[in-house]
Amino acid sequence: MYVAVKGGEAAILATHDLLAEARRGDPAVPEVEVAQIREQLGLAVARVMNEGSLYDRDLAALALKQAQGDAIEAAFLIRAFRTTLPRFGSSLPVETSRMAIRRRISAAYKDLPGGQVLGPTYDYTHRLFDFALMEGESRPEAPQAASPLSDTMPRVPDILGAEGLMEPETPPEGDPAPFDLTRQPISFPADRDVRLQSMARGDEGFLLGLGYSVQRGFGGNHPFAGEIRMGEVSVEFVPEELGFPIDLGEITLTECQMVNQFSGSKDVPPQFTRGYGLAFGHSERKAMSMALVDRALKAREFGEAADYPAQQDEFVLYHSDNVEAAGFVEHLKLPHYVDFQGELELIRRIRAEREARLAPETTPIQEAAE
Amino acid sequence: MQSNEPLARRQGHFAILARAALAEVEAILADAPAIPPFSVLKQPETGTIMVEGRAGGGGRRFNLGEATMTRCAIRLEDGTIGFSYALGRNTEKARKAAVLDALLQNEPPGGPMHEAMRRLADRQQRARDEASRKAAATKVEFFTMVRGEG
Numbered sequence: 390m391y392v393a394v395k396g397g398e399a400a401i402l403a404t405h406d407l408l409a410e411a412r413r414g415d416p417a418v419p420e421v422e423v424a425q426i427r428e429q430l431g432l433a434v435a436r437v438m439n440e441g442s443l444y445d446r447d448l449a450a451l452a453l454k455q456a457q458g459d460a461i462e463a464a465f466l467i468r469a470f471r472t473t474l475p476r477f478g479s480s481l482p483v484e485t486s487r488m489a490i491r492r493r494i495s496a497a498y499k500d501l502p503g504g505q506v507l508g509p510t511y512d513y514t515h516r517l518f519d520f521a522l523m524e525g526e527s528r529p530e531a532p533q534a535a536s537p538l539s540d541t542m543p544r545v546p547d548i549l550g551a552e553g554l555m556e557p558e559t560p561p562e563g564d565p566a567p568f569d570l571t572r573q574p575i576s577f578p579a580d581r582d583v584r585l586q587s588m589a590r591g592d593e594g595f596l597l598g599l600g601y602s603v604q605r606g607f608g609g610n611h612p613f614a615g616e617i618r619m620g621e622v623s624v625e626f627v628p629e630e631l632g633f634p635i636d637l638g639e640i641t642l643t644e645c646q647m648v649n650q651f652s653g654s655k656d657v658p659p660q661f662t663r664g665y666g667l668a669f670g671h672s673e674r675k676a677m678s679m680a681l682v683d684r685a686l687k688a689r690e691f692g693e694a695a696d697y698p699a700q701q702d703e704f705v706l707y708h709s710d711n712v713e714a715a716g717f718v719e720h721l722k723l724p725h726y727v728d729f730q731g732e733l734e735l736i737r738r739i740r741a742e743r744e745a746r747l748a749p750e751t752t753p754i755q756e757a758a759e
Numbered sequence: 760m761q762s763n764e765p766l767a768r769r770q771g772h773f774a775i776l777a778r779a780a781l782a783e784v785e786a787i788l789a790d791a792p793a794i795p796p797f798s799v800l801k802q803p804e805t806g807t808i809m810v811e812g813r814a815g816g817g818g819r820r821f822n823l824g825e826a827t828m829t830r831c832a833i834r835l836e837d838g839t840i841g842f843s844y845a846l847g848r849n850t851e852k853a854r855k856a857a858v859l860d861a862l863l864q865n866e867p868p869g870g871p872m873h874e875a876m877r878r879l880a881d882r883q884q885r886a887r888d889e890a891s892r893k894a895a896a897t898k899v900e901f902f903t904m905v906r907g908e909g
Binding site: 483 | 766770773774777778804805806807808809810811812813814815816817818819820821822823824825826827828830832842844845846847848887888889890891892893894895896897898899901
């Protein structure tokens with residue numbers, strides 16, 4: 390039997406108003422604008438775009454404003470909005486080798502073609518507060534080199550690949566269209582395209598923890614950050630009505646290529662193995678974590694034992710989506726009055742039965758004492 | 760069938776317009792000779808495109824995530840069809856860029872709208888160069904410290 394209980398409408402309406410007031414904070418302080426969030430909280434915006442699985446910096450900034458900066462709530466808003474939009478098609482695969490580089494480093498090669506480009510990074514900051522930011526009104530200006538970066542910025546695994554030292558990464562026969570987990574149910578074992586899509590929209594914190602576990606020995610990888618690059622990439626699309634590719638504009642991407650220790654066989658000489666991470670915006674920690682877990686999830690392909698969580702696709706894929714996870718964890722807040730009433734009755738009955746069972750043993754003793 | 764040169768030029772125009780601000784598209788239309796009447800074939804519509812990547816950068820295709828995009832199609836009275844496709848949700852820009860695509864198809868290269876497009880492309884290229892030169896300023900120049908006497 391299902392019993393619907395009505396009521397609470399007035400309370401819910403009042404909570405909407407109270408939420409709006411709480412979100413606004415002190416009205417004496419100027420309201421934050423969506424454009425300010427987009428421009429000045431770009432890393433938070435990138436995270437929301439990744440976990441919301443929709444590249445739109447304005448919408449991600451709006452989501453952050455509406456969610457009071459709660460990244461998962463913001464991702465939820467993005468996901469909900471996405472379902473209202475028609476999908477026009479799929480892009481051509483993005484060409485990260487032609488990225489307009491703003492940052493590109495390798496921890497494996499010092500002197501790589503194109504050089505080490507630090508870009509805008511917190512890596513070399515001292516993590517001391519800059520109290521000048523409390524004053525506002527800053528107009529910093531970055532220095533410019535005499536000439537732009539080299540057009541030739543080969544990806545590090547491609548350099549190793551040219552020597553045959555790297556596990557080759559080529560499209561399968563026929564270059565098939567990828568699986569889309571937003572339209573088809575996942576089954577296990579999951580292929581690489583499913584795993585990569587799932588991780589690309591997965592929770593950064595969850596993947597960070599799993600990646601860390603791999604490094605600490607729960608998965609046994611010994612990776613080098615072969616390359617991390619960040620910059621702008623064109624998105625190309627072939628509209629049916631035109632039949633030729635159109636450049637739709639640019640998106641910012643972060644790519645991480647992890648180089649891991651060897652695999653080989655009777656037929657294949659020992660080679661470095663790869664882990665790959667790709668994320669919207671400047672999302673270095675996300676791309677690195679994804680690359681670590683991507684390599685760990687290849688355990689089956691390399692005939693390694695999958696003893697640890699990061700190596701188990703079902704564990705990783707079913708638990709990395711923070712919108713789903715938050716939904717299930719937070720549904721515990723919803724009324725379970727009838728369920729709980731059932732549990733209460735059950736425990737009372739059990740206790741009554743227990744007392745009844747113990748009663749005959751105690752009664753004779755009491756009688757004896759009298 | 761178009762020969763390759765006009766096609767490449769038109770593709771270039773799509774790329775420039777996709778990166779242009781609404782005001783920049785409007786400025787080119789404002790400089791254009793009178794805009795002939797047109798009908799809207801497909802109202803500006805916002806949807807998404809699934810952005811694909813490749814494992815390792817060059818391997819198996821996978822779905823990275825979606826991006827918003829807006830498209831529009833218009834027809835001039837002479838039958839020329841103009842399209843607009845760009846990332847984002849700017850429907851007003853989509854309508855005007857589609858008109859501009861049609862007008863550019865009818866204007867000979869070297870005409871005023873083509874010239875305005877070229878100037879816009881130059882501005883976009885300068886912005887890219889500036890970003891690249893700022894990145895280049897953060898390029899590491901390694902040097903070796905020589906210790907002791909050779």
